[in-house]
Amino acid sequence: MTSGGIGELLAGARVCVCGGSGGVGKTTTAAAIALGMAAEGARVAVVTIDPARRLANALGLDELENEPRRVDPDRLGEGTRGELWAMMLDPKRTFDELIERLAPSAERAEEIKRNRIYRELSSAVSGSQEFTAVAKLHELAREGDFDLLVLDTPPSRNALDFLEAPGRLTSFLEGSALRTLIRPTGIGMRVLGRGASPLLGALRRVTGLDLLGDLSTFFALLGDMTEDFSTRAADVERLLHAPTTEFLLVTAASGPAIEEAIWFRRTLDQTGLQFGGAIVNRVHPDRLAGRAQTGETAQTGETAQTGETARAGDALAQLLPADLAYRVASALTDDQVLARRDGRNLARLTAELGGADGPPIIRVPQLDGDVHDVAGLERVRAFLFASESEREQMIAELAG
Amino acid sequence: MPGLLDRRLIFVTGKGGVGKSTIAMALGLHAARAGRRTIVAELARQDGVRRTFARSGETFEEVEVADGLSTISIDPESAMEEYLRVKTGALGQALGSSRLFQAFAMATPGMRELLSVGKVYELAQFTRHTGGADPYDLVIVDSPAAGHGIGILRTPRTFAEIARVGPIAGTAQRIAATVADPEFTAVVAVCIAEEMPVNETLWLRDQLQADGLALGAVFVNALLPGRFTGEEIGSLRGARGRDGTLADAALAAALSEHARAAAQHEELARLRDGLGAGVAGFELPYLFADTLLEPELRALADALGGLA
Numbered sequence: 001m002t003s004g005g006i007g008e009l010l011a012g013a014r015v016c017v018c019g020g021s022g023g024v025g026k027t028t029t030a031a032a033i034a035l036g037m038a039a040e041g042a043r044v045a046v047v048t049i050d051p052a053r054r055l056a057n058a059l060g061l062d063e064l065e066n067e068p069r070r071v072d073p074d075r076l077g078e079g080t081r082g083e084l085w086a087m088m089l090d091p092k093r094t095f096d097e098l099i100e101r102l103a104p105s106a107e108r109a110e111e112i113k114r115n116r117i118y119r120e121l122s123s124a125v126s127g128s129q130e131f132t133a134v135a136k137l138h139e140l141a142r143e144g145d146f147d148l149l150v151l152d153t154p155p156s157r158n159a160l161d162f163l164e165a166p167g168r169l170t171s172f173l174e175g176s177a178l179r180t181l182i183r184p185t186g187i188g189m190r191v192l193g194r195g196a197s198p199l200l201g202a203l204r205r206v207t208g209l210d211l212l213g214d215l216s217t218f219f220a221l222l223g224d225m226t227e228d229f230s231t232r233a234a235d236v237e238r239l240l241h242a243p244t245t246e247f248l249l250v251t252a253a254s255g256p257a258i259e260e261a262i263w264f265r266r267t268l269d270q271t272g273l274q275f276g277g278a279i280v281n282r283v284h285p286d287r288l289a290g291r292a293q294t295g296e297t298a299q300t301g302e303t304a305q306t307g308e309t310a311r312a313g314d315a316l317a318q319l320l321p322a323d324l325a326y327r328v329a330s331a332l333t334d335d336q337v338l339a340r341r342d343g344r345n346l347a348r349l350t351a352e353l354g355g356a357d358g359p360p361i362i363r364v365p366q367l368d369g370d371v372h373d374v375a376g377l378e379r380v381r382a383f384l385f386a387s388e389s390e391r392e393q394m395i396a397e398l399a400g
Numbered sequence: 401m402p403g404l405l406d407r408r409l410i411f412v413t414g415k416g417g418v419g420k421s422t423i424a425m426a427l428g429l430h431a432a433r434a435g436r437r438t439i440v441a442e443l444a445r446q447d448g449v450r451r452t453f454a455r456s457g458e459t460f461e462e463v464e465v466a467d468g469l470s471t472i473s474i475d476p477e478s479a480m481e482e483y484l485r486v487k488t489g490a491l492g493q494a495l496g497s498s499r500l501f502q503a504f505a506m507a508t509p510g511m512r513e514l515l516s517v518g519k520v521y522e523l524a525q526f527t528r529h530t531g532g533a534d535p536y537d538l539v540i541v542d543s544p545a546a547g548h549g550i551g552i553l554r555t556p557r558t559f560a561e562i563a564r565v566g567p568i569a570g571t572a573q574r575i576a577a578t579v580a581d582p583e584f585t586a587v588v589a590v591c592i593a594e595e596m597p598v599n600e601t602l603w604l605r606d607q608l609q610a611d612g613l614a615l616g617a618v619f620v621n622a623l624l625p626g627r628f629t630g631e632e633i634g635s636l637r638g639a640r641g642r643d644g645t646l647a648d649a650a651l652a653a654a655l656s657e658h659a660r661a662a663a664q665h666e667e668l669a670r671l672r673d674g675l676g677a678g679v680a681g682f683e684l685p686y687l688f689a690d691t692l693l694e695p696e697l698r699a700l701a702d703a704l705g706g707l708a
Contacts, residue, residue, distance in 0.1 A: 021416055021417065022415060022416015022417045022545055023415060023416045023417015023418060023597075024417060052595045052596045052599070053595070053599065054595060116562075120510060252417070255690075255691050255692075256692075287649040287650075287652060287653055288646070288649055308646060309650070311646055312646040312647055312649065312650040313650075315645065315646055315647035316639075316647045316650055316651075318647075319639045319647060320635065320636075320639060324628075324632055324635070324636075327627045327628065327654070328636065328650050328651060328653075328654045329650055330627070331627060331650065331653045331654035331657050332649060332650035332653040332654070334653075334657075334688040335653035335656075335657065336653075337688045337689065337690065338688060340690075341689075341690045341691075344690075366656075366660075368656055368659035368660055368663070369659065369660065369663040370594055370595050370663060372595065399649075399652065400642065400644065400648070400649065400652060
């Protein structure tokens with residue numbers, strides 16, 4: 001584990017992808033990372049997906065734009081030397097823009113956008129957010145003049161969706177599964193494979209959809225563009241596998257989130273992607289850290305801590321009415337349950353990631369409310385960018 | 401209007417990380433204890449994405465996990481295989497085993513969602529189509545997060561509209577009618593008292609309305625206890641010594657919890673305001689627990705005691 005924070009981890013990186021399952025604070029973390037890197041002098045763009053309204057407002061984000069926009073330096077800290085740019089991804093529009101860019105003519109682009117299969121693909125269908133997020137990342141990496149791109153990933157059931165969904169959609173657009181059935185012949189398409197015909201007929205009978213017709217039209221419209229999709233997919237693969245691209249896993253300290261983090265790491269390793277480290281949000285600090293050992297008795301672990309909270313109750317009874325003292329002590333007891341749980345989960349994560357030699361695990365403590373403004377981001381940033389020992393100190397202060 | 405648990409089909413939806421699966425299971429336990437043969441169906445592989453981590457028994461099989469409570473994990477591939485086998489006989493079986501056919505069907509936008517919800521529909525039938533299976537009194541669907549969840553509910557109607565003829569068009573029409581029948585089906589949301597989940601719950605309600613569906617209930621999960629009055633908080637602040645004593649650590653814990661509870665309180669008020677009187681709300685306590693296993697689920701099921 002390195003002693004530095006995110007700043008050290010991202011030194012030299014051009015792309016930082018923040019993955020993780022829904023509800024773990026990914027958007028906030030991505031924004032705080034971008035803010036911190038901008039403070040250190042970089043020109044940073046953060047691409048967010050569906051940020052909370054108040055946070056979006058705080059950053060001056062406008063959902064009507066689909067391009068990064070510079071966050072007013074007056075909103076940021078005095079010491080910010082770089083530039084912070086932010087955008088909110090509009091998947092439908094990103095998809096449309098991609099088609100407009102790749103289509104040989106404006107008319108063709110319009111025709112594709114009117115096609116029923118395309119309309120389904122670009123909006124309702126799951127995976128379009130992931131596909132367009134990667135498309136936007138690729139576009140910004142190629143054309144944007146940024147030192148660092150920070151990508152928040154869509155709120156999916158699990159972190160791997162982000163890696164798999166774009167590929168699924170690309171292979172559909174490439175038509176690789178379908179080309180074996182349909183082959184373009186001049187303007188239109190018709191079924192050539194003799195073996196395929198009965199299959200398609202049966203499919204039509206079962207689904208009641210003239211899929212062949214619809215898909216033929218769609219692929220005829222795409223024409224040579226399918227090759228562009230392949231080329232782009234290869235470019236995106238290269239970008240994601242580049243040594244200057246770091247994947248950060250954002251997680252919470254609860255059991256299922258930690259299990260998923262461990263699994264995500266293994267999967268990244270298998271796919272050859274660079275796992276930069278884990279950011280564990282909402283950690284409940286142990287307010288009695290170090291005390292269990294100093295108790296008069298030889299009690300350890302839970303028993304000792306239960307004893308501690310009982311003694312806390314006794315001490316509080318000197319200061320407060322008995323009933324109130326009891327409730328305060330209960331708050332400590334409950335708080336300790338979560339602190340011990342988080343401690344165990346973090347220990348498990350640390351061991352799984354390779355202990356002291358593994359990638360860094362950065363803890364951000366449970367804060368007292370939602371992060372919805374630059375001041376809130378600044379608080380998160382402070383934890384992310386502190387060195388390990390500074391962070392330890394900050395968490396102890398917060399707990400005490 | 402029948403009570404929530406008197407329907408046969410309940411879709412549980414909500415933003416990721418709010419405890420949707422936990423509430424779906426707690427609802428299931430509650431219903432099973434009330435004597436209703438219940439199954440919780442997880443649409444885990446709604447995207448065909450591999451499961452987060454393999455857990456044994458989570459297959460396309462109905463597994464009884466407690467008295468009167470079963471679970472199943474529905475994936476579109478298995479649903480298609482079963483559908484073709486049951487509905488279209490030998491031709492279907494031949495098709496199901498064709499990789500080309502699979503690739504084609506799965507590439508059809510919306511097909512995966514339709515197949516999943518089709519299996520849910522099958523589970524909720526009074527007479528099951530799958531050989532010898534017993535009917536359930538209640539099917540609880542652990543739906544994908546809100547955005548995809550809406551997709552799942554919409555797909556049958558979309559299909560019914562665009563498909564011209566054939567068995568799937570007919571099935572889609574029947575499923576769409578079932579989903580839209582408030583006597584049979586309810587859609588409920590799970591939420592926590594934070595900005596984004598509250599927004600998403602209100603958004604879900606509007607989306608459902610636009611589709612002619614109603615949000616049946618909202619479960620507000622993980623509410624911290626309101627242990628202290630404002631006046632008491634004043635005394636606690638006054639009592640803090642910042643001297644590293646045990647008593648001071650307890651005061652810090654109490655004040656921190658109170659601050660978070662107050663933030664929750666604001667969001668809860670906003671949720672109630674937004675929902676108005678028309679939607680039933682159920683509030684569930686934060687569980688100070690290591691893990692969410694059966695005892696915790698049972699505690700939540702107890703907390704659902706007022707639910708009809």
